[in-house]
Amino acid sequence: GDNVAMYDLLLVVHSWLRWAVLILGLVAFARSAASRFTRRPWTPADETVGKWFVISVDLQVLVGLLLYFFFSSFTMSAWRDMAGAMADPIIRFWSVEHMVGMLAATAFVHVGRVRIRKAKDASRKHFLAAIFFGLALVLMLASIPWPFGSIDRPYLRGL
Numbered sequence: 001g002d003n004v005a006m007y008d009l010l011l012v013v014h015s016w017l018r019w020a021v022l023i024l025g026l027v028a029f030a031r032s033a034a035s036r037f038t039r040r041p042w043t044p045a046d047e048t049v050g051k052w053f054v055i056s057v058d059l060q061v062l063v064g065l066l067l068y069f070f071f072s073s074f075t076m077s078a079w080r081d082m083a084g085a086m087a088d089p090i091i092r093f094w095s096v097e098h099m100v101g102m103l104a105a106t107a108f109v110h111v112g113r114v115r116i117r118k119a120k121d122a123s124r125k126h127f128l129a130a131i132f133f134g135l136a137l138v139l140m141l142a143s144i145p146w147p148f149g150s151i152d153r154p155y156l157r158g159l
Helices: 002-038 044-071 073-080 082-087 089-118 122-143
Strands: none
Touching (some): 002 044, 044 122, 089 122
């Protein structure tokens, strides 16, 4: 029905948007980490990449929350029997581990962005971006259901 079609569409959007999030996060992190050695000033490009990283993360979280609260059979199953869900590694991953890891990563992205904007000098801005965006990326990479992991999902979903 309509719920299945919406679920499928949201899963495809979530799958593809993951790559925008990761690429923007890697670019933001790499620019700041590299500037540690080059002493490059904080530029409008740094600001723009950081802003788009945050926007992409927020869009991804919105899609993820829609899936989590309204469309996922995994989370619906978990809510009916939380003890049983914790015993099932796949349901536990989707109902707890993925959500907690990604929300923690989102918190690092937002706290980092605020701290970067408040920092006075370029070297501090780059340092904060490298730390907070780097930690967010580590959490994201650890919380994504990769095809080579125990929760096997494709690199890209199609409709």
